[in-house]
Amino acid sequence: MSTLQIGLAIIGGLVLAGVVAYNAWVTSKSAPRTVRERAGGGASPDERAGDETLPYTPADLTEHEMQRVDPVFGDTPGAPEPADPAEVAAATASVSINPLMGQPPEKRPGLDALIDVIAPLVLEHEVSGDAVLAALPGTRRVGSKPFAVEGQSEATGEWEGPRAGQRYRALQAGVQLANRSGALNDIEFSEFVVKAQAFADAVGAAPDFPDMRAEVARARELDAFASGHDAQLGFTLRARRTAWSPGYVAQHAARLGFVAGALPGRMVLASGQNGQAPILSLVFDSQAAMAEDPEQSALREIALSLEVTHVPRGEQPFARMRQVATALADAMEGVITDDGGQPLSADTMDRIGADLESLYDALDSRDLAAGSAQARRLFS
Structure with a gap:
């Protein structure tokens, strides 16, 4: 092999090595930055x-494990039916706690006249929490709006979600006036009346429903405010x-x-x-x-x-x-x-x-x- 051929071979090898090195550099620059890069001290x-x-x-x-916090009565439209807090409380009580001893009241916001239609359910005599839980409807929604029942505790006088082992002197049912799916409408109000009446009949209560037109108008006004804010x-x-x-x-x-x-x-x-x-x-x-x-x-x-x-x-x-x-x-x-x-x-x-x-x-x-x-x- 002549000197010229040897020289050309060496030059060709150097050029090939340069191309390979360049491609490797380009690849490394285009790869996503990773944790290993920083952990290995490779950060610039x-x-x-x-x-x-x-x-x-x-x-x-504050760094602590975050648990998702959802609104009690207002979940995402179209989402699966959430488990009712009262039912969860009752199930827990029946498994791990003597129902007669009771358990701490749920730490959750209750019905509020500001954003809910509330219908008092007048009782002739006190009713047990177990009877209330048994009479609750299968779903806690009226159309696209959350529906809830609360009882006034005999022991504390406070309104709370029904719990096993408790006794209630009064009950109330409510439905939310508005959420991101819109305002409560006539059909939803009528469905609320039917659902609340069926529950009242089951526990021996007399419901006192507010005027539908007034509540639907209030729902529209609240929805208009919410939409703009x-x-x-x-x-x-x-x-x-x-x-x-x-x-x-x-x-x-x-x-x-x-x-x-x-x-x-x-x-x-x-x-x-x-x-x-x-x-x-x-x-x-x-x-x-x-x-x-x-x-x-x-x-x-x-x-x-x-x-x-x-x-x-x-x-x-x-x-x-x-x-x-x-x-x-x-x-x-x-x-x-x-x-x-x-x-x-x-x-x-x-x-x-x-x-x-x-x-x-x-x-x-x-x-x-x-x-x-x-x-x-x-x-x-």
Whole structure:
């Protein structure tokens, strides 16, 4: 082999090695960022600097396992029929507690004349909780509205969901005036009367129903107010360059206090107050989260959402939403946009914050403060 041929062979080998190295570099740059990258110290200096300037740390926010908090009487339209709290309480009592000893009353909001039609059920004599539970209708809905029965405890005088082993001096039935499916209508009111009357007959009570026209008109007025003051905010965080893996997103979110939600691809920032809905939700592609190897799944965007009417004003949810979005964008090299992909400026966010303050004032003026049991039921 001549010197020329040897030289050309060497040059060809070097070129081939260069192509292979370049392809490997391109592949590594296009792969989603993973937890292993950070755990192995592979993060860039810029990423490490971003980590040091996060506005929240796990010490700043309450981190505990979040349990989903649903409105007691107002669940999602079209969702499966929820288990009735009274039936659950009765079943628990019959298995683990002597019914005669009773159990602590349910910690749940009761019927409220502000958002419910309430019909007193006059009793000739006291009735047992067991008899009330046995007479309850099979479903706790009237059309698209939640239906409930309460008893006035002989022992405490308080209204509560019926419980085994208790005795009640009075009963009342109610149906919610409005929710996100609309206002209570004539047909639903009539169905309420039929259902409540059948229950009353079973326990020997005499119902006193309010005027249908007045209640339906009240339902329409409440629904009109709710329609004009319902707010659900969402930010989209989009990757500027390199995509993210689900684990990479979860790691950054966890450092801000988020915990895994009930569904794949969902994390929540739980409230520090027991019984309250989560402050924020973070959602990404559920299929990516359930992939056989999630670390190889590439996410180009994630969504932050705030259910405004479900979170108390005192939690400053919008301010925290802005801070979380900014922290994630800085740490993961993302940009904050609206649903249409338009970047959100600081001025735009300031205007949104001002509008929310007006919304909170309007809700307060109707005794429907954001995060209250009544607001969570109405806006459901």
